[in-house]
Every structure is written in structure tokens, then in C-alpha cells.
Amino acid sequence: MMIVGIVAVCVVLAVLAFLVPRLSHHPQRGTQRTLGAGSRAGGKAPGILGRALSKPFRSSSKAVGRSGAAGRRARGRMPF
Numbered sequence: 196m197m198i199v200g201i202v203a204v205c206v207v208l209a210v211l212a213f214l215v216p217r218l219s220h221h222p223q224r225g226t227q228r229t230l231g232a233g234s235r236a237g238g239k240a241p242g243i244l245g246r247a248l249s250k251p252f253r254s255s256s257k258a259v260g261r262s263g264a265a266g267r268r269a270r271g272r273m274p275f
Contacts, residue, residue, distance in 0.1 A: 201255045205262035212266025223263040230256040 204226055212219035230252045237248030
């Protein structure tokens, strides 16, 4: 279920970044801040368990950042 939610957020951010690049930074930062909080909370578990619990949040945060950047980059490459 979390994977579907992250994919949906990435798609929405990519479309938003393509349509209104300047206004897409705030939702992207908010989403990454929320995922960062989840990563920090999961990382407080001891040892290997902490790394295992924080990894999905870290990779999701990277995916959100990439999708926003890709939308803005695609907009910048448009001829108009």
C-alpha cells in the first residue's frame, strides 16, 4: 500500500513540476520532510533493524526528489 502511495505522490509531483515549476518546490520539500521524519524514526531502532526500517523512507524521499526534478527538467526542454 505504501508503494502505491509513493508512486502516486511521485506522479503528482512530476505533473505539478511540469505544469508550474516554481510552485512545485514547496510540496516536494514537504513530502521529503515527512519521509525524512519517518526515516529518522525508523533509524532509532538498534543495529540492522534500524537501517532496515529507515531504508524505505530514504529511497522514497530520493524518488520524490527525482520525479520533481525530472518534471522541471522536461519543462525546461520544451521549445515554447
